[in-house]
Amino acid sequence: MTTSSTGAAGASPASSSGFAVSERTAHLRAETALFMRDHVLSLVSHDLRGPLNAIHSWAYVLERKLDANDPNAQRAVTGIRNGVDQQVKLLESIVDATRAETKSLALAYxxxxxxxxxxxxxxxxxxxxxxxxxxxxxxxxxxxxxxxxxxxxxxxxxxxxxxxxxxxxxxxxxxxxxxxxxxxxxxxxxxxxxxxxxxxxxxxxxxxxxxxxxxxxxxxxxxxxxxxxxxxxxxxxxxxxxxxxxxxxxxxxxxxxxxxxxxxxxxxx
Incomplete structure (x- = not known):
């Protein structure tokens, strides 16, 4: 394992505190940040799905309790359900899709x-x-x-x-x-x-x-x-x-x- 202190212009990359680091260290810092991002996104996806599922289920319970002939009540329930569906789609299209690239870790054995x-x-x-x-x-x-x-x-x-x-x-x-x-x-x-x-x-x-x-x-x-x-x-x-x-x-x-x-x-x- 070797380290290099020379950048493209002969200077070492800077740390978050301003002191010079090797290109190897800069790479490790970037890797750490990438995995951390994916970890946080995974937590967000996991922790939001539970409450969203609960809201979706309770919307069906609420719908059965409300007057089917009350258009305002029905619109409110439909709005709740549509809002939950939109949030789930956001998780799938943004959070889960962002993690897809690094979800499976390739190893060189x-x-x-x-x-x-x-x-x-x-x-x-x-x-x-x-x-x-x-x-x-x-x-x-x-x-x-x-x-x-x-x-x-x-x-x-x-x-x-x-x-x-x-x-x-x-x-x-x-x-x-x-x-x-x-x-x-x-x-x-x-x-x-x-x-x-x-x-x-x-x-x-x-x-x-x-x-x-x-x-x-x-x-x-x-x-x-x-x-x-x-x-x-x-x-x-x-x-x-x-x-x-x-x-x-x-x-x-x-x-x-x-x-x-x-x-x-x-x-x-």
Missing amino acids: APFPLHPLLDETAEEVRSGLARSRGVEVAVDSQLATEQLNGDRERLAAALWVMLAFAVEASAEGAAVKLTAHVETGAWHATVAYDSNEAALNDPALPHLLEAFARKQAGEPREAKRIAWVFALCKRVAEAHGGSFEQSDTSGGEPVTLTLRVPLSAVAPK
Whole structure:
């Protein structure tokens, strides 16, 4: 995995905070934003369909209760039903259609050694953000020669998001720890850090991730839902037949982000 610092005109792309980033980092930022967009659209589609279905059902109940000879009442019920139908069509034509391109994640399967992936991605985050933030990124790996059959580039991107967010959420002088091991035929990669909301949202500090995504990550989450910024991690893990988990930030314990992928990854049916 290599990084480039040269743009079309010899300059590096700028981050959201104005400091220069490599083309590789800029690509990863764009990928993160793309998957986040699709994740949010998916939530919108899911969360709106329930209430719309309920409104549609209650419109039929209301229709049976109203006087069939009252034209105003019948027009009102018809208007409610037509409004629901229009909203459903909007979801299908705009929200679902926008997601269609990236709904199925194409993977390039090939066996590769895991340990170099950890070192390369950690160094990418160190050089791209951690050093400028004064945050240490440490790697504690129990891996030796283990290999994984999967899409190395996609998995590297997922690991990058985990580490980049952990650095953004860490105060100056803090440490982010990446641990990795193999257990029951699966690769487990965990990023642990002490969350600092002030550091995460301080506009004066260097940032790579979108401000609204950082802010949303600090808001309460429904059970089993992840912060939007980790959409790429979740999609990549599940496409490999694995999983991604984000711990809660309560209790004063370090926050953990965990990626689990089978060594012989196959796409779920």
